[in-house]
Amino acid sequence: xxxxxxxxxxxxxxxxxxxxxxxxxxxxxxxxxxxxxxxxxxxxxxxxxxxxxxxxxxxxxxxxxxxxxxxxxxxxxxxxxxxxxxxxxxxxxxxxxxxxxxxxxxxxxxxxxxxxxxxxxxxxxxxxxxxxxxxxxxxxxxxxxxxxxxxxxxxxxxxxxxxxxxxxxxxxxxxxxxxxxxxxxxxxxxxxxxxxxxxxxxxxxxxxxxxxxxxxxxxxxxxxxxxxxxxxxxxxxxxxxxxxxxxxxxxxxxxxxxxxxxxxxxxxxxxxxxxxxxxxxxxxxxxxxxxxxxxxxxxxxxxxxxxx
Numbered sequence: 269x270x271x272x273x274x275x276x277x278x279x280x281x282x283x284x285x286x287x288x289x290x291x292x293x294x295x296x297x298x299x300x301x302x303x304x305x306x307x308x309x310x311x312x313x314x315x316x317x318x319x320x321x322x323x324x325x326x327x328x329x330x331x332x333x334x335x336x337x338x339x340x341x342x343x344x345x346x347x348x349x350x351x352x353x354x355x356x357x358x359x360x361x362x363x364x365x366x367x368x369x370x371x372x373x374x375x376x377x378x379x380x381x382x383x384x385x386x387x388x389x390x391x392x393x394x395x396x397x398x399x400x401x402x403x404x405x406x407x408x409x410x411x412x413x414x415x416x417x418x419x420x421x422x423x424x425x426x427x428x429x430x431x432x433x434x435x436x437x438x439x440x441x442x443x444x445x446x447x448x449x450x451x452x453x454x455x456x457x458x459x460x461x462x463x464x465x466x467x468x469x470x471x472x473x474x475x476x477x478x479x480x481x482x483x484x485x486x487x488x489x490x491x492x493x494x495x496x497x498x499x500x501x502x503x504x505x506x507x508x509x510x511x512x513x514x515x516x517x518x519x520x521x522x523x524x525x526x527x528x529x530x531x532x533x534x535x536x537x538x539x540x541x542x543x544x545x546x547x548x549x550x551x552x553x554x555x556x557x558x559x560x561x562x563x564x565x566x567x568x569x570x571x572x573x574x575x576x
Contacts, residue, residue, distance in 0.1 A: 283508055285318055285326040290335070291508040293349045294357040296553045302354075305344040311556045315501050363514035370414030372521045377418035378437040379403065379411040394430045397421075402518035404454030412454055413518055451524050460516055464530035467513075468537060471506055475540040478502070482544060489548070492555035496548050503541070503549040510538050 313323045330336040336347040383391035401421050403411040425431045441447050
């Protein structure tokens with residue numbers, strides 16, 4: 269598989285190979301019954317500029333870590349995502365593609381937790397889960413988030429066996445102090461805003477470039493052609509990088525956030541590029557699946573598959 273060169277930044281240096289592989293399964297696994305032969309992964313990652321030995325090494329590591337599961341019922345060496353990772357990925361899709369911003373008058377959700385000192389690893393796990401759901405820290409053992417996050421948090425902590433350490437509350441903010449001044453104490457908004465700035469630096473002006481390129485190609489673009497491959501090589505890393513934000517951004521009311529907050533501009537850039545490139549990248553990925561004979565109906569379901 270020849271490396272695709274786009275003339276634009278396609279893979280942020282901090283992205284790991286394993287993150288890209290999980291994204292590929294989430295995006296295109298349904299077209300192959302959730303299973304990819306290693307040869308297909310080599311082709312897809314090759315289009316992202318990753319050499320075959322590195323792909324195979326990453327696949328082996330993901331298998332050892334329980335992220336990928338071998339499928340012995342296939343002719344060629346093939347893998348699927350483990351059930352737990354697949355559930356987390358689908359949960360993440362809900363946060364990416366159906367985000368819900370809270371409103372200033374909505375109640376807050378509080379999670380009060382206490383973990384025995386002898387189980388410090390569970391305390392760390394609990395805090396990590398709450399952080400990944402967008403909770404901030406009011407104080408030791410007190411986490412806060414908009415009310416719309418609570419149902420997902422309760423389900424996640426129950427699945428992880430962490431609900432035994434917590435109590436849940438719905439609350440109103442009754443202090444005389446301006447809550448806008450409190451928000452930066454509970455969440456690291458500066459770090460999150462810097463990450464949004466970094467995303468805009470990579471992708472903020474790309475919509476116009478890609479719109480012009482795709483318009484120039486018109487209906488002459490081949491599913492497995494160079495332009496489709498370039499769109500794939502640009503889109504997959506972009507989505508992989510964006511997947512971090514729904515877990516870090518609690519979607520607080522804009523009225524509570526600092527002036528110049530970069531999330532709205534970053535989200536606009538993401539949605540515009542997703543609308544432009546997701547269908548093109550998908551046709552390219554399915555052409556790779558079809559070329560390897562993966563999922564005999566892969567190409568046939570292209571038009572009916574749900575949008576990613």
